[in-house]
Amino acid sequence: MTDERSALTASLRHHLDGPRRAARDEARRLDGAAFGHPPGPLPMSEHRTRVAAQVRELAKATFPAGGFPEHQGGTGRYGDSVTAFEMFGHLDLSLFVKAGVQWGLFGGAVSLLGLERHDALVPRIISGEAQGCFAMTETGHGSDVQGLLTTATFDPSADEIVVHSPEPAARKDYIGGAANDAQLAVVFAQLVIGGDSQGVHALLVPIRTDDGSPAPGVTISDCGDKLGLQGVDNGRLLFDHVRVPRTNLLGRYGDIAEDGTYSSPIENPNRRFFTMLGALVRGRISVAGGAGAAARSALTLATRYAAERTQFPAPGTGVEPVLLDYRTHQRRLLPRIAAAYGLLYAENELVGAMDDVLSGRVTDEQERRQLETRAAGIKVLTTRHTTDTIQECREACGGAGYMWANRFAWLKSDTDIFTTFEGDNTVLLQLVAKALLGEYEDTFGDLDTAGIVRFGARLAAGTVLERSAMRGLMQRIVDAAPGREEDVTFAIRGTQLRLLRDREEHLVETVARRLRRAQEPDGDTFAVFNNCQDHLVDAAEAHVERLVVEAFAAAVEECPDPDAQAVLVRVCDLHALTTIEKHKAWYVEHDRLSPARTKALTAYVNDICAELRPHATMLVDAFGIPDAWLTTEMLATS
């Protein structure tokens, strides 16, 4: 590598690493052999043993404490903690998930939903001494957490809460850590006091005795083998009138006093529920982070392979071009590299916003809600990108891609479930759509149409989701772009952003209009909703796509090194324009682009791919994945 190229790579990496680069660098020092995926598939039990040991080892690092506030024995470095955790997405994803369950889900629930009386438990969670699991999902209800069937009934006579699974569908399912290691569970259940349900609450339930056998009344079973993540001990829990002290209720958003009365800082049960879930936003951000890392591993390997692998002699010369010289191969890899850049910048921004909220620097309700919406949306786009990208990279490496030694096998199998983790992607997009359509209660019947329309107008003006001055910059870029269709020049950033915003606004406004019918007296609410469901999901997707391109564009603007910036400008162009190209039918149908312009768009995207082709390996080198974490059999260089 020339000095110049090496300096440019370092500069790109520095910028991609973002403000939490020290946390990334600390993670980069981890031994890939010790914390990476095993060199071959292990039987489930051996893989679990290996990962459990890795988690014990990781407890010594600084990142677990980062996820907790100082008054609970942590260091309050939330952003650093999530960023370090994201880097484990390059290592064994079973470890990533297992650590995420212990410190993120279980620890996070205790820390964020608990009260002062639970603080003493946190240091034992950080050290790994207290192992726990997060028992939310039930066999009968995955996505619909409000519909959980497990009950937690207060018994004032004993000052205890009775946890019970009233039917087989109430079984807690797929619970990471439940099958082997967890001593404690944070159980989500319908809290019943004096015969009245107060909605879903979380409470601590010991599920194992000191000798590791199931606690009385708790039936534990093992989910057994899975497609991937074989190092994670997913299990199932059934409760038969299991009694825990009243104080085991993680009562920050609803507690039972000594006198047996219930109180909550949030009056509205629905708002209470969503606030409680919202506190756990870190999970979605972390899943997106790990998924993005896995996609970058795949892109790095496939791009390096494509830069050295030949296939056929070229007609005319007989010289064999490398795969990357072929247009179809450039089309497979370069837009996905560009998307990986965009999603990483968006993730960096999201982690920053999360850090602001968790540290208490930001307390504004609307900003919290925005964070949750963005986290849901970025989780969807990133995990979808990851599934698609790893598949494409595997295929782009042919038979070599199928060999375990070349890593795609487990990258693919382990990340497959990320589209389902922390909420099915289709369900999450509807959550995003719901947020876009304004703040309303639990059913579409509650829609205030006027409010929706007003909301649409505010969105159009770009005021709702713009949280920083950076976004003001985006608005200036848009305003500076020529507005008339015949003037469309795809290389102008403002034009790109305007096209993406146009689509989002139109989709949101029109779906709001269609949903209005749900309020007509004899309308079949489900039918109206269902007829719009694809439209709703498209609107949400358009929104998140725009957010990602804006995050990318903002990062490019901020890049201090002009050489790196020049490259990033084109990578951002590629991402913005392939996003627009994906929807080109929409742009023509809605008269935003002429057929001649959309044809030109495809030609232009091809040109950018060819222009970036010489930078391809540099672009993936800039992901900064340690070579020792990416050993393969298929690469001559690595």
Place this chain on the structure above:
Amino acid sequence: MTDERSALTASLRHHLDGPRRAARDEARRLDGAAFGHPPGPLPMSEHRTRVAAQVRELAKATFPAGGFPEHQGGTGRYGDSVTAFEMFGHLDLSLFVKAGVQWGLFGGAVSLLGLERHDALVPRIISGEAQGCFAMTETGHGSDVQGLLTTATFDPSADEIVVHSPEPAARKDYIGGAANDAQLAVVFAQLVIGGDSQGVHALLVPIRTDDGSPAPGVTISDCGDKLGLQGVDNGRLLFDHVRVPRTNLLGRYGDIAEDGTYSSPIENPNRRFFTMLGALVRGRISVAGGAGAAARSALTLATRYAAERTQFPAPGTGVEPVLLDYRTHQRRLLPRIAAAYGLLYAENELVGAMDDVLSGRVTDEQERRQLETRAAGIKVLTTRHTTDTIQECREACGGAGYMWANRFAWLKSDTDIFTTFEGDNTVLLQLVAKALLGEYEDTFGDLDTAGIVRFGARLAAGTVLERSAMRGLMQRIVDAAPGREEDVTFAIRGTQLRLLRDREEHLVETVARRLRRAQEPDGDTFAVFNNCQDHLVDAAEAHVERLVVEAFAAAVEECPDPDAQAVLVRVCDLHALTTIEKHKAWYVEHDRLSPARTKALTAYVNDICAELRPHATMLVDAFGIPDAWLTTEMLATS
């Protein structure tokens, strides 16, 4: 199930099963526990042992003999054999592949490339006594078989052929059966006689001695663990001047006489090579068959799950609709079920054409070529459909889809490589495009432009690829449809076919025009080709998409039961229209459909999905996969 529904299901199944339904029914009697995927992941070596035993057991069935002519000890029931084999795609895909290597690839090569002197080996191949592998792919060359590096040099003094791997890139790689079980290999190598290369030929090389150790000069290594297909013992072979008798040359298309002279029934070396490869067309047809079967397994499971799984209470009523009632879920599953129907009908037709050729009933050179082109194309579309469909089905089943017990795990992992098997899909599409662009020699430099343009015209007239009267029927259907854009009614079959043909013709004609530039004296041939590569691939895809819809349409026309036909008409509509919808940007860009019509198209596809929703489980029941082959933990009914 009502009697009426059950009769309709049976009628649909009868029709889908096609003319070789007896072979399907014979396969359906296999014990799913004995021949299905193991109940949990096994260590590689145990899985291999299990599959090797299954293959020995299968040797007793009638299907292996079906793949060979009577004079070689077979029964010459080629179509039945491939159809039975296709059914194994519902069982353990390792078994599917391992059986395919033994009887299809290895046996097929001996049978079809060998001479009378090799006939005696065939009965021992059928019985499994002689185990073999198919050593074509090399580490350095996967797709480019003409560029293989292994040499087979005739030594007249010893009347032997010396097989040699001149460099590491010449290593035979990913060879199924090589790591453990194969005694013999059909090795593809450059045949060198008297210092002249005669191009790639196949010859028999013993790779193991009687005690199972590598034969002298043969180095065998193991590919080790893979993403899936862990029951297949893929290995690597290196040859160090390994000597075999001259008569080991499988000399049907080029033999060495006793006097050491080379002769071939085909003068042109390039044509000889493609004729030899063409003889092996069964491999691609079989891969498509197995992939299609796996996709149907996934669709059956996901559809049954969607028909009983609820998620959220509906707004208004509080009743929880099942997943299949949601539009987005209908959109996920129904178009893929429709595609599965189309691809199965196309596969049935392909198997029929293959049977005609292999049995010698059809000897026409052009029909043979068409078979090869269609086999390549259907293999691409089916394997791509399979990868996409199994992924979508896994996600559509959420966490349950990730559990090994629910089958998606191994369906996904095992079929992943099918997009690479028998030729990378992008490479195969270029092969299809090449065939579409006329019959020319090995380089784009040889293009006769006038010929291409003439070819385009013939294609437009629908004469080239129409092989049967059935296709004449398609032409009449097209002719009967209104031709003007404003009259487009999507429900008219002729309109659907005309739209698909329009696109194909336009893409082929325009790419032919662009490639003309490759002949200009100072044109950079590779650059011209490469600039058109995406266009070429699109043209090929459009061609195969049209073929599949036509095969589907023809099958619908032929359905004798009016009730079944009425359902099939709509399933075919759905497949044809989602294919057109996928390319709606193209149709608008090229002024074939107005923006208003493409918007109407999407609404109409949604309507068909809703209309077919009540039939959804019936449509997958009609795939006729034995219940005992589909046991899961996630389905209440199964």
